[in-house]
Amino acid sequence: MNISVVIPLFNEEESLGELFEWIKRVMDKHQYSYEVIFVNDGSTDHSWDKVLELKQSNPEVKGIKFRRNYGKSAALFCGFEKAQGDVVITMDADLQDSPDEIPELYRMITEDKYDLVSGYKKKRYDPLSKTLPTKLFNATARKVSGIKNLHDFNCGLKAYRKDVVKNIEVYGEMHRYIPYLAKNAGFDKIGEKVVQHQARKFGHTKFGGLNRFVNGYLDLMSLWFISNFGRKPMHVFGFLGSLMFFIGFIAIIIVGAGKLYALSKGVTARLVTDSPYFYISLTMMLLGTQLFLAGFIGELISRNANSRNSYQIEEEL
Ligand code: UDP
Numbered sequence: 001m002n003i004s005v006v007i008p009l010f011n012e013e014e015s016l017g018e019l020f021e022w023i024k025r026v027m028d029k030h031q032y033s034y035e036v037i038f039v040n041d042g043s044t045d046h047s048w049d050k051v052l053e054l055k056q057s058n059p060e061v062k063g064i065k066f067r068r069n070y071g072k073s074a075a076l077f078c079g080f081e082k083a084q085g086d087v088v089i090t091m092d093a094d095l096q097d098s099p100d101e102i103p104e105l106y107r108m109i110t111e112d113k114y115d116l117v118s119g120y121k122k123k124r125y126d127p128l129s130k131t132l133p134t135k136l137f138n139a140t141a142r143k144v145s146g147i148k149n150l151h152d153f154n155c156g157l158k159a160y161r162k163d164v165v166k167n168i169e170v171y172g173e174m175h176r177y178i179p180y181l182a183k184n185a186g187f188d189k190i191g192e193k194v195v196q197h198q199a200r201k202f203g204h205t206k207f208g209g210l211n212r213f214v215n216g217y218l219d220l221m222s223l224w225f226i227s228n229f230g231r232k233p234m235h236v237f238g239f240l241g242s243l244m245f246f247i248g249f250i251a252i253i254i255v256g257a258g259k260l261y262a263l264s265k266g267v268t269a270r271l272v273t274d275s276p277y278f279y280i281s282l283t284m285m286l287l288g289t290q291l292f293l294a295g296f297i298g299e300l301i302s303r304n305a306n307s308r309n310s311y312q313i314e315e316e317l
């Protein structure tokens with residue numbers, strides 16, 4: 001099979017028919033063998049009935065129905081598990097992504113040998129309250145992930161070599177950072193294609209508000225931490241702990257030396273609790289010990305993690 005299209009959807013009943021017809025037109029024109037996997041993420045409208053209806057007359061339609069809403073990442077994860085095509089394309093269900101991009105994306109994966117090609121909605125039809133924070137978000141994600149050539153991490157329209165989706169685990173709300181997950185798994189030929197973006201035709205966005213950015217940044221930090229120190233937490237906590245402890249140690253030397261000096265001169269020495277260095281020392285040594293303990297606990301946890309020895313093996317003979 002050439003192509004699997006994975007479509008996460010949450011209350012998108014109005015769009016599904018039109019979207020599928022459009023995909024079908026493009027696929028038939030280029031004579032690809034394909035499947036379209038609709039992942040119904042706990043919709044409360046008639047989206048699933050619509051999928052069942054499409055399935056009746058089209059064997060290419062496949063579906064997964066969640067009992068409740070788990071989020072876009074979960075939907076993508078399950079869609080990826082099911083996908084059989086050589087190239088896997090993800091697309092939002094709201095008709096904001098154009099199926100006309102599929103042939104070029106397919107070509108970039110199969111001929112230009114990209115592992116992952118991300119859509120880039122250069123011209124967006126979203127309100128400013130959405131586009132502006134997105135710019136900031138992408139700049140940070142570029143910096144932290146080290147994937148310098150991506151402008152639009154969160155674009156729903158992406159194409160992957162099959163190996164990529166079978167070897168990454170999209171969890172939590174990590175769908176925003178799939179290129180970063182792919183890179184961490186060793187798939188580093190990551191490209192970008194400028195794609196058409198339409199205004200939402202039906203329904204409304206499911207990711208609104210400030211929440212999205214706060215969580216987005218926290219997720220990015222987690223991912224950064226996990227990819228750099230997930231298997232060796234002591235290296236970060238131990239370093240910070242030692243640094244703190246060292247500062248505290250210097251401070252206590254200053255306090256002690258000052259006291260001894262004053263005593264040897266016979267002048268009435270100041271109480272150590274009157275010195276700011278005393279408090280610096282106290283705080284730093286406490287913090288240092290805490291960080292060290294966090295490091296040890298982190299090591300204990302990572303030793304017991306199921307994934308402690310799971311490595312990406314590309315080929316085995
Ligand atoms: N979606 C989903 N589960 C959710 C939220 C969204 O499967 O909990 C789907 C949604 O139906 C759509 C895609 O994810 O197909 C992108 O969502 P949306 O268009 O609301 O996001 P935006 O384009 O506004 O960023």
Ligand code: MG
Pocket residue numbers: 092094096200205
């Ligand atoms: Mg959308």
